[in-house]
Amino acid sequence: MEKNRISPTNIIMPLLAAVLALGTAFVFHACPAHDDGSFMSCHWAQQTVFGLGCVMLVISFAHLGANSPRMKMGISLALLPIEIFTALVPNIVIKLCMSNTMRCHSIMRPSVVVLSLLMLIVTCADIFLCRKKEDAKNEN
Amino acid sequence: MKTEKTENNTKITVTPQRLPLKNLIKRPARSAALLVLSAFLSFSVFGGSMVISSLQSGLDSLQARLGADIIAVPDKAARQNDLEAILIQGAKGYFYMDKTNADKIAQMEGVESVSAQYFLASVSAGCCSMPVQIIGFDPDTDFSVQPWIKKSYTKELNTDDLLAGANINAETGENLRFYGHTCKVVGKLDKTGTGLDNAVFTNSDTIKALMSSAKEKGDKVLEKNDPNTLVSSVMIKVKDGYEPDSISDEINIHMRHVTAVKTQNMISGLAQSLSGVSDMTGALMLAVWILSLIVMAIAFSMIINERKREFAVLRVIGASRSTLARMVLAESSLLGLTGGIIGVIAACALVFPFSGALEAKLGLPYLSPDAGRILLTAVLAVLAAVIAGPLTSAFSAVKISKLDTGLILREGN
Structure with missing residues (x-):
């Protein structure tokens, strides 16, 4: 009987998505609200990244639960555009604050970009591994 | 095998x-x-x-950007290290002294050239901004700002034109509003790694207009003064053969409420x-x-x-x-x-x-x-x-x- 081994990418993907979603909300969040309670535009970039992180987390869990390599590959392919879009949200899709020394530029943006790119690399590695598994399955 | x-x-x-x-x-x-x-x-x-x-x-980079041998500032600014905070840490602030100080320094023996600079900090530059440091310079006499901004912007700065430092998140062509006065960003400067990256630069006419707007809006520092009679700092270049030490001593001894800061001292401290x-x-x-x-x-x-x-x-x-x-x-x-x-x-x-x-x-x-x-x-x-x-x-x-x-x-x- 063929051993159904879980590749490390199956675990790393939901972990990174969780770090991205929760980290953006609580650790490397955007600039705080003004004294009058109003938010700067970076707050909405943070909310968008949080939402996208949650979407990636759900998809990553679906990926973890999927049995067939072909299905896993499909789910990973669906994740790719979301990851690219997430990396582009701070300052490109949604403009951040005026000075690059502010928290949204110096902490939130690099964290989101690095985590999204890491997620992108892991997803690509997963697609490669799934493809390999699928090819091996077809040969047998 | x-x-x-x-x-x-x-x-x-x-x-x-x-x-x-x-x-x-x-x-x-x-x-x-x-x-x-x-x-x-x-x-x-x-x-x-x-x-x-x-x-x-x-x-x-800081050494190259300062350009001057000595910078003369009001006593209070020197005591509180305001100048270093603006130039190095990118802090926002402004201070003024009488314009005649620049003329007096220019007439001192051993001084090759002087150029006045004007500082102003905006309260807010739009819906989602923090204060921005505005630095004004006199294009006719300036020898410290223009040589390095020429690397990024070669044209002449017109009234209401601004050059944004590398850390300012504004694109060329964008309008910025300071004290109800609209200015246009005409270029973006290269990164210098100093506090100057957090500032916007403009000519003396524009900054005087901004200072007048700030006065009209009730700015406490400017309310009792005429912006046309003020300068923030005087950049001084010493003639060859003269020591910056002797010039700075002369300014510190003979000029009231003015302190001369040697840029070399600032650099050595850093x-x-x-x-x-x-x-x-x-x-x-x-x-x-x-x-x-x-x-x-x-x-x-x-x-x-x-x-x-x-x-x-x-x-x-x-x-x-x-x-x-x-x-x-x-x-x-x-x-x-x-x-x-x-x-x-x-x-x-x-x-x-x-x-x-x-x-x-x-x-x-x-x-x-x-x-x-x-x-x-x-x-x-x-x-x-x-x-x-x-x-x-x-x-x-x-x-x-x-x-x-x-x-x-x-x-x-």
């Missing part, structure tokens, strides 16, 4: 050249642990070197702080390097001990003593190379994107070095990790080459 059977019974040949790689792949946990150590080593070497180089580049940070980073790098070498040497020694029977079998099937030693060295070099590359990539992902946070934390001028220097440092860091591998496994390689095959194989029975 060694042959092995694969799952579908095809024979493949394993040469001593391919064996080290196969050994590493077949033992993923062991290889991963050693990879992490090598990566950590190159990470610390590359990351530490980049921080030190960036601080040095920042200081050089150089001292930088040397402290660099020494600490260097010591940390060395400590990590030595610690990693010790841990790697222990790890290799333990691994070789554990693989004694494997080496004895290789000896029995014809591998020479030198082949075994070469195999151990090849394994450690491969680990060093891969770990070194991973470490440099990890350091790049941390040091460059977070340079803004690092700059803010250190409070010192910080400018990433040029691509050539980065590449050279990366190659050296990987090389350090590659050298560390064979260096730490050399003792184990010698030990394995002296292995008594018969004794090892009998030990197992």
